[in-house]
Amino acid sequence: MKLVRSRLFTALVCLLVVAFAAWGQADVNAAKAEGKVTFYANITAIEPVLAAFASTYGFNAEYVRVATDKFIPTVLTEFQAGKLLADVVQGPLPILQILKDQGVLGSYVSPNASLYPEWALDEDGVIQLFGIEYVCILYNTELLAAHEVPTSYLDLANPKWRDKLLMPDPTVHATTISWLVALKEEVFESEADWVQWLRGIAANRPLYVASFGPTPDPIARGERVLGISMPKYIITKAPAPLGWANVTEGLFGSPRAIAIVKNPRHPEAAKLFIDFWLSDVSMKLLADKVGEYVLYEGIYPPVSGIDQTVVRPIRDLSDEEIQTWSQFFAGIFK
């Protein structure tokens, strides 16, 4: 009897999930009638996904690349004036969390959400995580022999890297600040060890750049031998002599998120776009062409060894925390 009851319960849950998904699912014909979808995003180089969407459904996803520092002001200003052009927004999780708190986002659970880890969807069905902006030690494969490649983050403080290291400015770049703080929490046993490690890196006089975008070029052309960067550049910069250090601690990064806005101008097209974005076709394109680390099970970027490592999402830092750590780093990385 107990078994029958349990099976009945499971069947009911499955039915509800299917019904919920079917209720929320995009109406393709209605989406086509709407004719377009506008997508504000922080992620770059996604043209292959947009092209695939257009060729599949016969209408365009209009992509507006909004820089991180202008994301909140742009979306909030438009929203508050009743002129939000975006139907779908994509950005780092903390940005979408702020937009959610401000009431900008709507709720939509794509049928494809089930293909992602359970923790990738927030409890209200508003924000869906689909990838991790993973950070690594990137190095020049021609200037560094295999045995010299760091095997741990701790190696970055080794004085042998003096004037050979590069990183985004740790007093300004929010993702780097969050990443360094995540290492404190995930890798180091004590804060004192972590601070000592930071001082070691600072003593190596790293070359600072504004963000991750400018990190791979100085490494590829040998201005610096290694740096804190992203493995995706091995794909987008191919055949540049770039490799990533497969460190024992694994990789960390900020989660990438996507959501529909509240009362979008093109509601069905927006749902259809999110469905497509979360599909295997789209995620494979993101992994293969852009080198993104996606959360879709079984899809990995074609970066050697990346499927064998652990890539973990880092904790969101609030603005206050980022500012506090920024000032703290300013005292170390002078």
Add this chain to the structure above:
Amino acid sequence: MNARGWLRGAVPPRTLFVAALILVVASLTVGPVVMLLLGSFSRGLGALGTFTLAKYIAAYSDPSLPRVLLNTVLFTLGSALFSTVLGTFLAYLSVRTNIPLKRAFSILPLIPMMFPHVLFAAAWIILLNPTNGILNQWLRVLLGTSWGPLNIYSLGGMIFLEGLLDLPVTFMVISPALYSFDISLEEASRVSGASNVRTLMKITLPMLRPAILAAFMLAVIRSLAAFAVPQMIGIPGRIQVLTTYVYRVISVGWSPDYGRAAALGVIVLVSAISLILLYRYLTSASERFVTVTGKGFRPTVVNLGRLRYLFFGIVAVLFCVLIVIPALTLGYMSFLPYTVMPGSRALTLFSLANWNAVLQDRIAIRSIGNTALLAVGGATLGVLLSVFIAYVLVKTKGRATSLLDSLVFLSFSFPGLIIGVGFMWFLIRTPIYATLWALLVAYIGTYLPYGVRPLTSAFIQVHHDLEDSSRVCGAGFLGTLRRVTVPLIAPGVLSAWVLMAAMFVRELSVSAVLARPGSEVLSVQIMRYAYDGLWGRVSALGILMIGLSASLVIVANIVKGRLSSVN
């Protein structure tokens, strides 16, 4: 008598005209600045909130600010001085002397204006980074050192690059003044026994004071707002100036406080307005600078003798540094998948992949059309407005003109990083938001000084006798302006047009915030590629951008050549 009749009778037409002009300029420039100032006094992240001084206290109590301000002063004055001296030198050589290939030299200084600044800086990093910069490697072989010897990541490097990038502005402001130069004063000097050099120092340069000051002032304000060089050179060199400091304020955290950034921008605004007042004071006796009278004004050519080849050599080297090296670097990078040092390996990697990617990008193609439209339409409307403004500034004195002069600089004086947000806060309340019209309005509102300054210095040189004669012959105000004054300052009009058009082609700070689907522009597309470090595509699109600017400059120069020629 109806209201219009009363207005006509009671208020002189000139006053009405000035009032109307103030209204037009204010509608273009005041809105975004007011929104930013409101934001700086408001709690929260938007433009409107409850009153607070907290953002000013936070902005100005930072102990690192004095150091930032000192760096800013050194960087700004250094690069403005460098570009003004260089601009005057080149303008004089190309307009007034018999240096070989002088026609080419009148166009070449404009080319850096067409380069996307990030690419210009990137090219010089490849050449002069202290680790493996190409020029440094050659110098090391020569000097036998193991590091450096030159370091682009320094204040000197920043001043050098920014000075070169500001050169077109100073050249474009000073050269029209030299075209419209009365020779009688110089002839009098020579008749009195003065040498060419003494005549230059005692007569020519002092007479050019309004133009030189205008050029210096524009260069100072441009350097104050410069971001590409401080970001690409200053951050690695750990040299923070005001723009990178503002960038830090808006970058640390996910929800940037543009109000606090605007509080910092007030320093720049106050500096710019002080400069305008200083300029007006220094050129207040404008009669002293009149060089175009009814007596004929074609300037003579100064014979440099044997020195012409020496100067030619100096200028040729300068142009190699300024144009050939960055242009070659740009072309070279556009054929490579990533930045590779020149050599046999690079040759094996050459391909058209970047060009194919750019030319197949439908948004990139659309952005070329939009950019061309904005450059031609915006520069034409901007210059038309600038002619009226400059005329009023020169020919009318009083508080109203001082107000007009300050209004012209209002949006331009705010750091570019934040003025775009000011325009967004302002234009969101209008129906033109998210259209090309919004960009057009924001471009003209922000870059009006590029039209007004060269025209002001040109108008100063035109004696009022010429206009009086026209009026005596029955022509009205507009008729005199159209038939007499503007043709006399045609080189200045074209300089202003070229400056504005080229600026609009490259404009990023406003476009990055206001461009939306359908109103994309080239600079935003370039930044999209640059964010991902796709320098090959950045270079390919940058070359298309330079091609567009070059076409505009060539057309303008053909027109200029027909309107004025130097004997």
